[in-house]
Amino acid sequence: MVNQRIGPVNLEIRKGVEEDDGHHYYVLANTAETAISRLSTAYSPNEMELFKKLVENIVESGDGKIGSLAAMNLTDKLEKRIGKEEAQNFFNRLEDDRWIKKNSDGKISLSVRSIVELDQYIKDVYPDYIKLCSLCKKLCLQGCQCENCGAKFHFRCSNAFFSKQGPNKTCPESNCRAPWGQVVIR
Ligand SMILES: [Zn+2]
Ligand SMILES: [Zn+2]
Structure with a gap:
């Protein structure tokens, strides 16, 4: 109902889930422009290049996160160099703006705002790298993977699924159902 009212002023409330801890959030999104174009007005072109490289490395990492040193080293690949201190301030x-978050292991991942607002951007730009969660069908960067079929699942989705299964766990993917063995993604 709220979305019907705020739609005409190009706003929309979207539901999002933080990938690492499963907390639910509501994100007030601007529908008139893409998140990338709005980011471009908040950050300099150089910072945007760094942000895109950061997203690229997180998406291509396989486990949805990169170390802070690896993130810092991305500054070496920019057309116009950014100093380490400037880069740290930018990160x-x-x-603070909830685009990225530091995980408990110190690595950097995309926070719920990016998961919600950059969803289409990531799907469009990295179709060969992304996996959708086999249970909720949403973009899945951080999760676990079946060692038999390779299907990927959010931690929260697989936990909810397995909590309903007996002691003999099988893969949630309907075409697989192999005894559950999890690939540890590094
Ligand atoms: Zn899921
Ligand atoms: Zn499987």
Whole structure:
């Protein structure tokens, strides 16, 4: 009902889930422009290049996160160099603005805002790298993978699924159902 009212002013409330801890959020999204174009007005072209490289490395990592040193080294690949301190300040701003988050292991992943607002961007730009969760069918960067069929699942989705199964766990993927063995993604 709220979305019907705020639709005409190009706003929409979207539901999002933080991938690492499964917390639910509501994100107030602007539908008039893409998140990338809005980011471009908040950050300099150089910072945007760094942000896109960060997203690329997180998406291509396989486990949905990269180390902070690896993130810092991305500054070497920019057309116009950014100093390490400037880069650190930029990463802090991204974290404050909820685009990225520091995980408990110190690695950097995409926060719920990116998961919700950059969903289409990531699907469009990295179709060969992304996997959708086999249970909820949403973009899945951080999760676990079946060692038999390779299907990927959010931790929260597989936990909910397995909690309903007996002690003999099988893969949630309907075409697989092999005894559950999990690939540890590094
Ligand atoms: Zn899922
Ligand atoms: Zn499987």
